[in-house]
Amino acid sequence: MSTTPVNVHRSIQVKSIVLHRVRIPFIEPFRISNGTVTEKDSILTEVVTADGVSGWGEASPMSGSFYSSDTPDSSWCTLTERLIPFLLERPRIEPHRFYEALREVPGDAFAKAGLEGALWDAYAKTEQTSLCDLFGVTRCAVASGVAIGIFDSIEELIQRVRHFVDQGYQRVKVKIQPQWDIEIVAAIRQHFPSLSLIVDANAAYTIADKAIFCELDQFDLMMIEQPLAADAFGEAGELQHYLKTPLCADESADSLAALDRLVKQNAARIVNIKVQRVGGLGEALLMLKAARSSGLGCWVGTMPELGVASSQGLHLAMHSGFSFPTDIEASTRWYVDDVVAPLIEVDANGFIHVPLGAGTGFKVLREKVERHSAGEARFVA
Numbered sequence: 001m002s003t004t005p006v007n008v009h010r011s012i013q014v015k016s017i018v019l020h021r022v023r024i025p026f027i028e029p030f031r032i033s034n035g036t037v038t039e040k041d042s043i044l045t046e047v048v049t050a051d052g053v054s055g056w057g058e059a060s061p062m063s064g065s066f067y068s069s070d071t072p073d074s075s076w077c078t079l080t081e082r083l084i085p086f087l088l089e090r091p092r093i094e095p096h097r098f099y100e101a102l103r104e105v106p107g108d109a110f111a112k113a114g115l116e117g118a119l120w121d122a123y124a125k126t127e128q129t130s131l132c133d134l135f136g137v138t139r140c141a142v143a144s145g146v147a148i149g150i151f152d153s154i155e156e157l158i159q160r161v162r163h164f165v166d167q168g169y170q171r172v173k174v175k176i177q178p179q180w181d182i183e184i185v186a187a188i189r190q191h192f193p194s195l196s197l198i199v200d201a202n203a204a205y206t207i208a209d210k211a212i213f214c215e216l217d218q219f220d221l222m223m224i225e226q227p228l229a230a231d232a233f234g235e236a237g238e239l240q241h242y243l244k245t246p247l248c249a250d251e252s253a254d255s256l257a258a259l260d261r262l263v264k265q266n267a268a269r270i271v272n273i274k275v276q277r278v279g280g281l282g283e284a285l286l287m288l289k290a291a292r293s294s295g296l297g298c299w300v301g302t303m304p305e306l307g308v309a310s311s312q313g314l315h316l317a318m319h320s321g322f323s324f325p326t327d328i329e330a331s332t333r334w335y336v337d338d339v340v341a342p343l344i345e346v347d348a349n350g351f352i353h354v355p356l357g358a359g360t361g362f363k364v365l366r367e368k369v370e371r372h373s374a375g376e377a378r379f380v381a
Contacts, residue, residue, distance in 0.1 A: 008134055011092040012123055013050040014381060017084050017115075020044040021076065021375040024306065025336050031149040033177035033204035037062055040335060041072040042306050043079065043111075044369060047118040055122025056364045058309035059114025060276050068251070068277070070110040078111040080377055087115065088381045095119040096134075099282030109254065109279035116280035117312050125358045131315035132354075135285065141351040142317045145171035145325035146333065147200070147304070150180055154187045161188055161195075170325045170350035171196035171222060177204045181212055185219050196325075200225035203251055207235040210242060217243045222324070223270050226250040236267035246270050250301065254278060256290055263294045270324070272301040275313055284316060292321045299324035307331055307340030311360035314344075314352060328352065339368040 025039045043059040059079065061070040082105055087093065090101075098119055102112045124131050132139050146169040151157045161172055172192075174184065176199045185199060198221060205212065205227050213227060223246045228236050230251040240247045246269035249262050253271045255278065262268050271291045275284045284300075291298050300317040302310060310328050317326040330346045331338040338344070340362040346352055355361035 008094070008096040008123065010127075011094045012119070012126060013092050014047055014087060014119075014122075015050050016048045016381065017088070017118075017379045018046040018048070019076065019079060019084075019375075019377045020046065020369050020373060021072070022306070022339065022369060022372040023374045024338070024372050026334055027332070027336055029149070030304075030334070031151070032175045032200075033150070033202045040304075040306060041374070043072060043075055043114055044306075044308055044339070044364070045079065045114045045118040047115075047122045049122050049126060051126060053122050053125045055118045055120070055125060055359070056308050057114045057117030057119070057121060057312075058305055059110045060303050060305040060309050061110040062303060068110075070108060075108065075111040075114070076375075078108040079115065083108070083111055083115050084379050088379060093119055095123040096282065099280050102279065110276050112279040113276045113281075113309070116282060117275070117309065120281055120312070121359045128358050130356070130358065131312060131360055132318050135315065135319065137315070137318045138320070139354070140318050141353050142314050142328065143170045143325040144329055144346045144350055144352050145169055145173060145196070145198075145327060146329055147173045147327050148175065150175050150177060154184055157184055158187060158191055161192065165192065165195065168346060168348045168350040169329075171198060173198035173200050173225070173327070175199075176201050178209070182215050185216060185221075189219050196222050198222050198225060198248070200250070201227045203227075203229050207232070207239060210239060213239060213243060217245050221245045223248040225272060226252065230254070233261045233265045233267045236262075237265040240266055240268065246297070248272055250274070251277075253287070256283075256286060259287060259290055263296070268296065270297040270299070272327075273298055274301040274303070275316065276303055276305065276309065281312065281316060288319065288321050297323050300326040300328065302327045304329065304334050306335070307338045307344055307362055308364060310344055311340060311354070311362040314354050315360060318354075325350070337368065337372065339364055339372070341365050
């Protein structure tokens with residue numbers, strides 16, 4: 001299985017870069033075991049080439065320590081102080097190889113993903129082609145699954161599950177934490193016995209909680225995502241040995257080196273590949289190739305992200321190497337507004353149909369970016 005971009009032949013010259021920081025409220029708070037967020041604080045990266053083509057990317061970490069050590073503030077600093085000067089030193093850029101250059105700057109995966117995504121978009125528009133064509137991927141509709149956070153009551157959770165099942169999503173992922181696990185899964189199974197169901201712990205447990213997962217193992221789950229700490233490879237391998245349900249690595253799979261450790265210690269059977277977490281589309285393609293070569297199932301996850309990053313993730317998720325529905329959902333699932341047109345939508349059968357056109361097929365609306373602006377910075381080569 002090849003994951004090397006096959007239709008990238010030229011370089012581009014970057015003349016300027018604009019960072020747009022935007023804040024858009026969530027429709028409902030997003031609550032996981034690590035905390036709660038109520039708005040999307042995102043950095044849109046706009047790269048302008050010498051030919052006048054604008055390419056857009058998105059650096060989309062969550063605020064605080066919600067998911068990772070990367071935050072909107074830290075990503076903004078990395079982009080302005082390190083990555084953008086680093087890029088503008090180069091007279092020409094080959095988007096499909098820029099991830100190699102980014103490895104010279106350690107850490108800050110979310111900032112890297114935002115900058116690299118803009119380069120891919122600019123190149124695709126320059127060539128008047130789509131991202132999936134650049135990746136050598138056959139265009140198709142993308143199966144979507146919904147992720148649901150933690151609620152105050154089981155009744156409220158069941159109501160939300162029913163709402164999204166009725167909308168057609170092809171699977172449901174629910175967040176769990178200690179004291180919010182076996183009982184809620186049992187309730188969901190009682191109401192939805194045949195539902196394709198995932199639980200996601202966001203590293204909230206330890207191997208001492210093995211009995212909880214052995215009990216969850218009885219509920220015919222698609223997978224159990226990130227039950228243990230990100231670096232608990234040995235313990236995850238031990239836990240997987242006791243379970244028939246596949247473990248899925250998320251926070252644990254942030255690099256090729258981490259993926260190699262996962263494989264060697266049998267710490268997961270499935271990998272959630274997040275473009276933001278691994279540092280961009282180039283690294284995500286390499287992660288996919290390595291994971292599939294090791295026999296692991298794969299799918300594309302999100303933070304969630306706004307339409308800029310989500311639309312790029314959709315082109316990646318068209319790859320046949322991804323065998324589970326993506327976490328990319330309708331724009332109106334999370335946000336009171338989005339910055340792209342058309343909005344991302346899920347049809348009654350749980351599929352997202354990506355529009356034709358150069359780049360992602362989705363257009364960034366500048367009036368929306370300005371409406372939700374929380375800051376801007378400009379850089380010229």
